Amino acid sequence: xxxxxxxxxxxxxxxxxxxxxxxxxxxxxxxxxxxxxxxxxxxxxxxxxxxxxxxxxxxxxxxxxxxxxxxxxxxxxxxxxxxxxxxxxxxxxxxxxxxxxxxxxxxxxxxxxxxxxxxxxxxxxxxxxxxxxxxxxxxxxxxxxxxxxxxxxxxxxxxxxxxxxxxxxxxxxxxxxxxxxxxxxxxxxxxxxxxxxxxxxxxxxxxxxxxxxxxxxxxxxxxxxxxxxxxxxxxxxxxxxxxxxxxxxxxxxxxxxxxxxxxxx
Numbered sequence: 001x002x003x004x005x006x007x008x009x010x011x012x013x014x015x016x017x018x019x020x021x022x023x024x025x026x027x028x029x030x031x032x033x034x035x036x037x038x039x040x041x042x043x044x045x046x047x048x049x050x051x052x053x054x055x056x057x058x059x060x061x062x063x064x065x066x067x068x069x070x071x072x073x074x075x076x077x078x079x080x081x082x083x084x085x086x087x088x089x090x091x092x093x094x095x096x097x098x099x100x101x102x103x104x105x106x107x108x109x110x111x112x113x114x115x116x117x118x119x120x121x122x123x124x125x126x127x128x129x130x131x132x133x134x135x136x137x138x139x140x141x142x143x144x145x146x147x148x149x150x151x152x153x154x155x156x157x158x159x160x161x162x163x164x165x166x167x168x169x170x171x172x173x174x175x176x177x178x179x180x181x182x183x184x185x186x187x188x189x190x191x192x193x194x195x196x197x198x199x200x201x202x203x204x205x206x207x208x209x210x211x212x213x214x215x216x217x218x219x220x221x222x223x224x225x226x227x228x229x230x231x232x233x234x235x236x237x238x239x240x241x242x243x244x245x246x247x248x249x250x251x252x253x254x255x256x257x258x259x260x261x262x263x264x265x
Contacts, residue, residue, distance in 0.1 A: 011086055013059045015050045018043075018120075019112065021079055021089075026115035028075035036117065041066050042108045043122040044094050044131060046141065051111050052124045055148035055200065056141075063094045065104065099135035101172040125153065126160050126168035133165075133183040134173060144203035146187060151196030162191050 022041070029039060043051050046059030066072065076090055094100055108121035123131060129149055132142040153160045165187055166176045176184065190199060 011089065013047070013050070013062055015057055018047065018051055018062075019114075021083065021085075022112070022114045022118060022120055024079045024082065025075050026118040028078045029071055029117045030115055032071045032074055036071055038113075038117050038119050039067070039069065039072055040119045040121065041090070042105060043111060043120065044099070044104065044128075045135075046145075048122040048124065048128055049141075049145050049148070051120075051122050052128075053149060053152050055152050056145075060141075061091050062089060063091045065094060065100075066090060066092050068092065097135060099131045101131075103172050104131070107168075107171070125149070126164040127172065129160065129165050129187065130169040130172050130179070133169070133179045133187060136180055136183045141204075141207055143183075143186065144200055144207055147190055147196050147200045147203060150190060151200060154194075154196065160191075162188055165191075 029036065042065040043063075044065060045061070045063035047062045047064060050057060050059045079085065080087065080089055104123055104127070107127045108123050111120045111122045113119050129146050132146050132149075135142050150160055169176050169179050173179070190196070193199070
């Protein structure tokens with residue numbers, strides 16, 4: 001039987017890809033166990049953005065919250081092989097990031113149901129903005145996504161106020177101060193100015209440049225920036241001195257790389 005070469009690279013997902021892959025996933029789940037209870041996937045990050053908004057049409061990854069049952073794991077593998085997707089194409093490591101909160105499951109809204117066996121929900125609106133601010137990755141699309149979400153809601157006649165964002169952050173993470181000071185100031189300034197289209201373009205360029213620097217640095221040093229904040233989410237008993245030192249070294253290396261690039265500009 002012919003086999004496809006394994007794709008070890010990140011895939012760019014389009015909006016249409018979501019429905020295609022989730023439809024196939026539902027079919028694989030149904031075949032695995034026709035009597036099984038429906039499974040659920042919650043879209044976060046870029047996957048939630050392209051599912052619910054139109055200001056950008058692609059995502060660099062598919063971050064989700066998912067209960068990895070044996071049937072789900074088998075079905076994911078089948079879809080991966082059928083479409084030659086990279087291993088771990090459904091990225092479930094969001095639960096280790098600063099952006100994760102148990103309350104996300106309560107505030108996610110329905111996206112679509114596939115084959116009556118797979119319910120997909122997504123984080124949207126002020127809650128998604130709070131998640132993006134909490135993550136606060138300048139080398140990803142977090143900040144431009146915040147602006148894009150604000151701009152699209154304004155066009156819909158459903159403007160998001162700073163109070164909406166503060167309340168969402170408090171509901172997810174305990175209080176508004178759980179968001180870093182620079183990111184609180186950022187969203188307050190963006191909403192006050194209301195220059196969403198211009199700000200989105202500027203931030204998109206800056207994030208692309210920052211991402212290029214980190215990808216280049218990652219390729220030469222072996223340092224990864226995929227989970228820069230995971231140390232903050234570990235239980236206290238796991239925050240051993242050796243683990244803390246490793247994360248601190250990686251963070252320092254990332255900071256140095258960014259400073260060097262800024263000096264070149």
